[in-house]
Amino acid sequence: MKKKLNILIAFAMVLMLSSYGQEKYNIVQKGGDGMAPRAIDFDAAQNGAKKSSFSSPEIFMSEHFDKVPGQGVIISEVVKDELGFTHYRLQQSINGIPVESSMYLIHVKNGQVTSANGEWFTATPAKSFAKSSTLSSAQALQKAKDVIKAKQYVWEARAPRANNKTFRGEKVSSEGELVYITKNNAMNANALRLAYKFDMYSVEPFGRKEVFVDASNGEILFIEEKIHHVDGTTDTGYYGPQNITVTQNGGRYEMRQSGDRKLALYDMQGAQLQVNATGTAILEPTNTRSIYSSQTKDFRIGGEQNHRTAAYWGAEKTWDMFKNEFNRSSYDNRGSNINIYVNGAGRYGDDNAFWSGTWMYYGNTRQLQGTPVTALDVVGHEMVHGVTQESGAMVYQGESGALNESYSDMFGSLVEYYTFNKVVDAKVWKLADKHPDPRLKRDLSNPKQHNQPDTYRGTNWVSTAQGSADNGGVHTNSGVMNHWFYIVSQGAKGSNDNGTAYDVEGIGIEKAGKIAYRSLTNYLTRSSKYADARNAVINAAKDLYGANSCEIKVVTNAMNAVGVGAKFTGNANCDGGGGDCSAVSGVAASNITKNGATINWNAVTGISTYTFEYKKAADASYTTSSVTGTSKTLDGLTVDTAYEVRLKYACTNGETAPYSTVIRFTTATDGGGGDCNAVTGVNSSNITINSATVSWTGISGVSNYTFEYKKAADASYTTSTVSGATTNLTGLAANTKYEARVKYTCSTDGGTDPCAGVPAYQAGNPYQVGDKVTYQGYLYEKTATSWKNLGQCGTTGGNQIDAPYSAVISFTTLEDTNGNNCDTIPEYQPGNTYSIGDKVKYFGTIYELTARGWIVIGSCDSAFFASAFGSNLNNATGFNVYPNPASKDLNISFKSLDNVSQIRIVNILGKVVYNKEVKSTLGNNTIKVDVSGLNPGIYFVKRGNQDVKKVIIK
Numbered sequence: 008m009k010k011k012l013n014i015l016i017a018f019a020m021v022l023m024l025s026s027y028g029q030e031k032y033n034i035v036q037k038g039g040d041g042m043a044p045r046a047i048d049f050d051a052a053q054n055g056a057k058k059s060s061f062s063s064p065e066i067f068m069s070e071h072f073d074k075v076p077g078q079g080v081i082i083s084e085v086v087k088d089e090l091g092f093t094h095y096r097l098q099q100s101i102n103g104i105p106v107e108s109s110m111y112l113i114h115v116k117n118g119q120v121t122s123a124n125g126e127w128f129t130a131t132p133a134k135s136f137a138k139s140s141t142l143s144s145a146q147a148l149q150k151a152k153d154v155i156k157a158k159q160y161v162w163e164a165r166a167p168r169a170n171n172k173t174f175r176g177e178k179v180s181s182e183g184e185l186v187y188i189t190k191n192n193a194m195n196a197n198a199l200r201l202a203y204k205f206d207m208y209s210v211e212p213f214g215r216k217e218v219f220v221d222a223s224n225g226e227i228l229f230i231e232e233k234i235h236h237v238d239g240t241t242d243t244g245y246y247g248p249q250n251i252t253v254t255q256n257g258g259r260y261e262m263r264q265s266g267d268r269k270l271a272l273y274d275m276q277g278a279q280l281q282v283n284a285t286g287t288a289i290l291e292p293t294n295t296r297s298i299y300s301s302q303t304k305d306f307r308i309g310g311e312q313n314h315r316t317a318a319y320w321g322a323e324k325t326w327d328m329f330k331n332e333f334n335r336s337s338y339d340n341r342g343s344n345i346n347i348y349v350n351g352a353g354r355y356g357d358d359n360a361f362w363s364g365t366w367m368y369y370g371n372t373r374q375l376q377g378t379p380v381t382a383l384d385v386v387g388h389e390m391v392h393g394v395t396q397e398s399g400a401m402v403y404q405g406e407s408g409a410l411n412e413s414y415s416d417m418f419g420s421l422v423e424y425y426t427f428n429k430v431v432d433a434k435v436w437k438l439a440d441k442h443p444d445p446r447l448k449r450d451l452s453n454p455k456q457h458n459q460p461d462t463y464r465g466t467n468w469v470s471t472a473q474g475s476a477d478n479g480g481v482h483t484n485s486g487v488m489n490h491w492f493y494i495v496s497q498g499a500k501g502s503n504d505n506g507t508a509y510d511v512e513g514i515g516i517e518k519a520g521k522i523a524y525r526s527l528t529n530y531l532t533r534s535s536k537y538a539d540a541r542n543a544v545i546n547a548a549k550d551l552y553g554a555n556s557c558e559i560k561v562v563t564n565a566m567n568a569v570g571v572g573a574k575f576t577g578n579a580n581c582d583g584g585g586g587d588c589s590a591v592s593g594v595a596a597s598n599i600t601k602n603g604a605t606i607n608w609n610a611v612t613g614i615s616t617y618t619f620e621y622k623k624a625a626d627a628s629y630t631t632s633s634v635t636g637t638s639k640t641l642d643g644l645t646v647d648t649a650y651e652v653r654l655k656y657a658c659t660n661g662e663t664a665p666y667s668t669v670i671r672f673t674t675a676t677d678g679g680g681g682d683c684n685a686v687t688g689v690n691s692s693n694i695t696i697n698s699a700t701v702s703w704t705g706i707s708g709v710s711n712y713t714f715e716y717k718k719a720a721d722a723s724y725t726t727s728t729v730s731g732a733t734t735n736l737t738g739l740a741a742n743t744k745y746e747a748r749v750k751y752t753c754s755t756d757g758g759t760d761p762c763a764g765v766p767a768y769q770a771g772n773p774y775q776v777g778d779k780v781t782y783q784g785y786l787y788e789k790t791a792t793s794w795k796n797l798g799q800c801g802t803t804g805g806n807q808i809d810a811p812y813s814a815v816i817s818f819t820t821l822e823d824t825n826g827n828n829c830d831t832i833p834e835y836q837p838g839n840t841y842s843i844g845d846k847v848k849y850f851g852t853i854y855e856l857t858a859r860g861w862i863v864i865g866s867c868d869s870a871f872f873a874s875a876f877g878s879n880l881n882n883a884t885g886f887n888v889y890p891n892p893a894s895k896d897l898n899i900s901f902k903s904l905d906n907v908s909q910i911r912i913v914n915i916l917g918k919v920v921y922n923k924e925v926k927s928t929l930g931n932n933t934i935k936v937d938v939s940g941l942n943p944g945i946y947f948v949k950r951g952n953q954d955v956k957k958v959i960i961k
């Protein structure tokens with residue numbers, strides 16, 4: 008009776024639930040045929056009445072979803088988090104056999120279920136799956152071997168007795184495990200089959216795949232890749248000396264630690280990855296390893312080894328990031344030891360890096376002419392595969408595989424950020440940017456840069472079908488989620504491949520990371536696709552920041568921006584009235600000189616003052632200043648030096664915006680095009696009544712100068728272009744003060760030579776897409792079909808700017824005491840009456856009427872005198888006579904290279920009236936000659952045969 012009564016009550020409950028069940032939750036996303044909704048929630052704003060008190064996972068599942076016959080609920084994980092949530096991770100079983108394709112998560116807070124999501128079968132697909140196998144495990148194994156085609160498997164490589172064994176906690180076996188799985192991982196009940204699951208861990212060739220064989224007809228239902236290859240590296244040994252933790256062992260130190268971190272680095276010393284020294288195949292290369300050790304705690308290993316030990320340092324940094332930022336201990340959150348192997352050889356040991364399930368391997372990449380693939384972002388990437396394996400465990404195929412890859416990329420970027428001074432620069436978003444293999448390159452800020460899609464099913468999206476390349480494009484379609492992460496962090500504005508316009512605020516990489524981590528560890532499931540990832544990140548943002556938070560708006564709109572789902576429609580507000588708290592964008596350097604630059608950036612609405620920070624790229628700390636406006640001019644910078652700049656600001660909601668992407672510029676170099684300093688050494692010489700020479704110190708690499716002169720009394724300069732460092736001025740006014748100055752156009756190295764470091768094209772080389780070469784002075788990039796011309800080599804793109812003016816010099820032309828300015832002197836007229844002092848021109852010679860009659864005082868043609876004296880009257884550099892006119896003491900100054908100078912005074916008729924050798928010294932000399940005994944008239948003072956000056960004796 009009692010039993011009958013229970014059945015009746017249960018029956019009544021079923022009736023009640025079937026009447027009201029559909030109203031007990033909101034369906035966020037429907038499930039496939041015969042499956043529970045992929046996502047439901049209970050606290051949507053539009054219907055706060057929907058609640059579900061929680062007592063147990065089993066009761067929740069049976070109360071809310073139809074039950075398939077023979078169903079069991081396996082609780083595979085219970086996690087309590089710091090926000091007060093408890094997350095139950097469930098797996099379904101049918102007839103006691105686990106359903107491989109099922110995973111459901113229930114999220115509970117304060118005794119209420121907030122949401123649930125995953126894959127769960129609710130209908131019995133009567134005809135589509137068997138309850139017991141018809142094939143034996145051995146028969147099914149042969150089917151699996153037929154597709155893997157390995158020469159040797161793990162269980163074959165060991166002693167024949169061991170058909171079941173355990174390696175470092177991992178069970179490996181040739182026995183198939185009976186599971187239910189859907190064909191090709193299709194999430195509908197009609198595809199559900201009973202299958203054998205084989206761990207096809209092979210030694211030759213090295214590989215590991217799970218193969219699911221239909222237990223009735225031997226059909227291969229699904230193959231999942233278990234080895235996750237590298238897909239990112241940067242310069243690894245290039246981080247320079249870094250602190251690591253090592254262990255003292257006797258008199259030596261070893262690269263291992265077992266405290267807060269449990270890591271060890273082993274050198275395979277060139278051994279084949281999959282075979283030990285005696286030729287016996289192994290799993291983890293325990294027989295060929297040697298721990299990295301040193302006689303001192305400072306490991307000065309040198310050469311390529313430095314790159315290998317970078318894996319150890321990178322693992323520390325990644326471990327620390329998960330511990331410090333996400334409160335996760337090791338990949339499995341149980342603090343498990345991670346062994347790292349480097350320097351293996353052979354087909355599978357060279358061009359390779361991967362997470363094995365419990366250990367990591369990094370090859371030398373000799374086949375790619377590279378360095379060991381131990382860059383920080385690679386190590387981070389691989390360790391995150393371990394985190395993923397222990398949480399969402401997204402199937403490494405198609406969309407779920409792309410998400411699996413993307414989460415590794417995202418955390419690869421994050422570990423760079425947390426390690427390198429928490430700076431978001433362009434490098435943070437780039438993975439493998441210096442690796443020669445273009446297939447490894449990623450750019451989260453611009454996935455299309457490396458042929459990844461930035462829009463769901465947009466340009467560059469590749470087939471996700473079972474059997475298509477790269478496990479259904481896991482390393483390609485990851486670009487969509489990668490770009491979502493970038494947009495959430497930095498914000499973005501534009502339109503995607505679908506033409507959807509977006510304008511998303513950024514919330515910074517740290518919040519983006521927290522949301523990503525929570526989505527990975529609490530919401531994603533084995534078969535999650537992009538639509539599920541959208542739900543996952545929205546749930547994570549809601550948990551962390553609230554249903555009406557800016558963050559939930561940003562993650563939703565960023566998903567919309569990459570083509571996944573609709574825009575956010577709630578009330579969340581990001582800006583709080585001024586400044587949306589997204590990072591400053593459009594930061595750029597211009598007017599770059601040897602010691603200055605101008606930085607501009609886009610204005611943030613409502614923000615007028617920014618925190619401006621700059622430093623030498625090589626320095627650790629920034630110089631900070633407050634700037635009003637959107638521009639800052641830097642001066643006093645060091646020549647030919649890389650600088651970095653970033654900005655942030657205080658948002659009006661009281662928070663601080665994330666830093667802008669760090670930009671880098673290099674000040675101009677010395678030589679070749681002028682140093683942009685002012686011309687020096689400007690001097691006047693050869694000053695006559697109407698001419699002068701101005702010269703200056705030439706600048707290396709500069710041939711043309713802008714020369715300017717004017718009368719001192721005038722306002723504006725006369726400008727001319729002068730080749731060389733000297734110019735002769737003619738047509739000047741006599742006895743007039745002139746001013747002159749010089750400048751030039753200098754060429755700065757605003758850009759760098761795009762061809763620097765790029766190899767020349769070599770005919771016959773097997774180039775790959777993305778390879779760059781130089782050819783006949785141009786830069787080319789290999790495309791799928793040809794070579795693309797990327798432009799000319801060289802640094803001609805530098806800025807052309809004016810150097811400052813030289814100091815202004817002044818000089819005064821000689822007084823026209825001779826009156827030999829022919830323009831102002833009338834021609835002699837025979838009939839005229841002249842007075843004493845009158846001057847006339849007569850056949851090119853100038854005469855003055857004196858008491859003694861007409862005397863020659865000059866010539867309209869200075870060449871007349873030049874020829875007469877065998878030298879050029881206007882070519883008396885540094886030679887001067889004064890006063891002029893003179894009556895007694897005539898000073899003669901000159902520059903001399905000789906110990907003796909001959910000074911002569913010659914009258915207008917060519918008669919020498921004074922002739923003396925005087926002692927002179929190197930440089931400036933002045934001698935004094937008494938001319939009071941000479942008759943008044945015109946004389947010429949000569950020094951040697953070079954210098955001639957005209958002088959009037961009164």
Ligand SMILES: [Zn+2]
Pocket residue numbers: 235236237238388392412415
């Ligand atoms: Zn990967």
